[in-house]
Amino acid sequence: MLNLGLEQTERKMDPFWWVYMFLAYTFVLLLGIACIIGPFVLFFIFKSYWLLLLIPLIPLGWWMTRGMIRVIKKYIWLNRHNSTYSLKNNVFSFKEWNKTTKDVIEGTISIDQIDYIVVANYTFQDNHAYARAGVTEEVPKNTRPPIIYVVLTMNDKKQVLSIPFYENHTVDPWLKKFKEAKIAFYYTAHDIRGVHSEDKVALFENEDLLIFYDYNGAWENQVLDLYNTWIEEKVVPYQSEEVDGENDQTSQANKHEASPEKLPFSKWARIAAVLYLLYAVGLYITVILAEKEFVNAESPLPGFILLFILSIIYFWMFRKHLRWHYMIRFCVEAFIATFIVSVIFGDKDPITNEMFAGLTASTIFFILIVWIPYLIIRFAKKKFH
Secondary structure (H helix, E strand, O other), X not given: OOOOOEEEEXXXXXXXXXXXXXXXXXXXHHHHHHHHHHHHHHHHHHOOHHHHHHOOHHHHHHHHHHHHHHHHXXXXXXXXXXXXXXXXXXXXXXXXXXXXXXXXXXEEEEHHHEEEEEEEEOOEOOHHHOOOOOOOOOOOXXXXXXXXXXXXXXXXXXXEEEEEOOOHHHHHHHHHHHHHOOOEEEEOOOOOOOOOHHHHHHHHOOOOOXXXXXXXXXXXXXXXXXXXXXXXXXXHHHHHHHHHHHHHHHHHHHHHHHOXXXXXXXXXXXXXXHHHHHHHHHHHHHHHHHHOOOOOOOOOHHHHHHHHHHHHHHHHHOHHHOOOOHHHHHHHHHHHHHHHXXXXXXXXXXXXXXXXXXXXXXXXXXXXXXXXXXXXXXXXXXXXX
């Protein structure tokens, strides 16, 4: 009988999601570059010293650009360095990349040199970006697939290799091979994939972490019983000692999650200073465009566009404190900011006066649609946090 052996490789990101993510990060990168060079370009075009107020955007753009370059380089590296494991003719080969240090461990050993294995589940985040599924197929964002921790000794030092799987049935061929080789099986309910190899060894030597079990040929049918047994043996005996403290912590956590955090004045002042400075510059640019007849001074659309963009940023910046009355609060603050700017700069000529009158009116009527950006941020907060 032909022995093709077993091979497991960390998945690469799905091409669609890779392109989507790359374009999203590239957009933010270009936005950061625009923040750096934009003030100089606008000043050169309009020759207005008011545009020097955009200079604070330069360090912001530098921070965004550096951050996005790091993130893009990180994802390129992760997508090109995938750990691989193979088992053929009782020979176990591996090449495992450490995602934090970018070091690699590789080698080939006999399966008999494996001390024992620990089987568990781990949290696989952003599963939809890696899943091999059809375009219309619904895929969960986070899953709990199995993982095998292989404990072995190399150069008189214990090492732990982590073999991740993505569906329950794909782990069974590996478990059958390890059982045929009479390797000891253990189980834990803890998710320790992100723990360093040396720390994993220390955790596995802790008798409170592992339970021994006999593999019966189907991981998916056995994992729930294993979990319940682990809870009974490792958690229940200690519940009576810790239940009061845990209940207190849980009630505090639930109370904390039930209502948004209170907004300190200092935080509001910092964010508002940046937001309304940008808003004032946006108003000034809109007036200049109206004077040059690029924008209709009688149309309320420029004001609504400015307010819509500003409200999206406003609600996102205050998302941890977001409550329904922030819609009213934003409209009031935007009206005050528009009124102040119009009083200072609204007496240049009839077009400017007309433009600022329209912008002020836009802030009054914006309360009719302010719920749209508010609900967008509420939805985004639940979706991504």
